Amino acid sequence: MYPAVAALILLGSAFTFVAGQNWQIAEGYSIAFSSNDASGIFKGFKGTIVFDEQNPAGSKFDVTVDATSINTGNGLQNKHAKSDEWFDVAKYPEIKFASQKFVKAGNGYQVTGDLEVHGVKKSITIPFTFSKTAKGGQFAGSFTVNRNDFKVGKPGGDVGEQIKIDLSVPVTK
């Protein structure tokens, strides 16, 4: 009797953990950054996205940005950005984000999680929206980070310390 009950409980809990919809990252995503001096995009982006509009608490973002794929539109700036003074891509080739908590906020949502850049991990909150499209859905978000928090570049200088990040990620089921 007890093993059967235990099995039922385990089965039930398993369904609880897989409550969200699993989404595949589609082509056409944009991971853009901008400051007063430098701006650009990261071309490489992958990861796991589990999200349910009705139950955001059961969602999960575990994504990675390829730091070596940075493109500012200028060859010299790209080389500089990849150097050990900035992203040091030889040592830290990936930027990672792992979600911890989701909440509904107004018309959108907020995800709090650990952002790891340049080997420095910090908890941040990203506001985002999710809209359904014919092919699946579209995540969009915008937030600001202080590059000094992640020891990216030297404090001060021409490049602003507040870096605005704009995300647009189409997804399919």
Place this chain on the structure above:
Amino acid sequence: MFKKSLLLGIVSGLLAGVAALVYAKVYHSSLGADFSKVAWPVRIMVASLFGGVLAAIGYWVADRLLKGKGEIVFNLLFSILSFASLLAPFATKLPLDIEAPELFPGMVIPMHFFPALAWFTLKPLFFPNRLQPS
């Protein structure tokens, strides 16, 4: 004098443009870098022609103002300005969807010398008497 100078500028510009187009084609086929979105054929031709016409005006002005030394000053200035213009490709920010922007200066920099090269090559044909020792 001005007509001859202008004609030399136009012919030099056209020759430089053709050379630049050939070089762009070779660069694209050998390295796979495609910058046709920012350096398309008409733009390359117009820029080369502009360089040639500007040189023609500069040559005429230098000759009128400096007489005998105009040629030397013009040649020096043309070379220096061509060299100084190399800063522009390094500072250019390309659209973000263009791959490998670090290869862009390698394509454009030689083109900056083509008008001067064409000018110095063709000049004896337009001003043959200037070759004679005074």
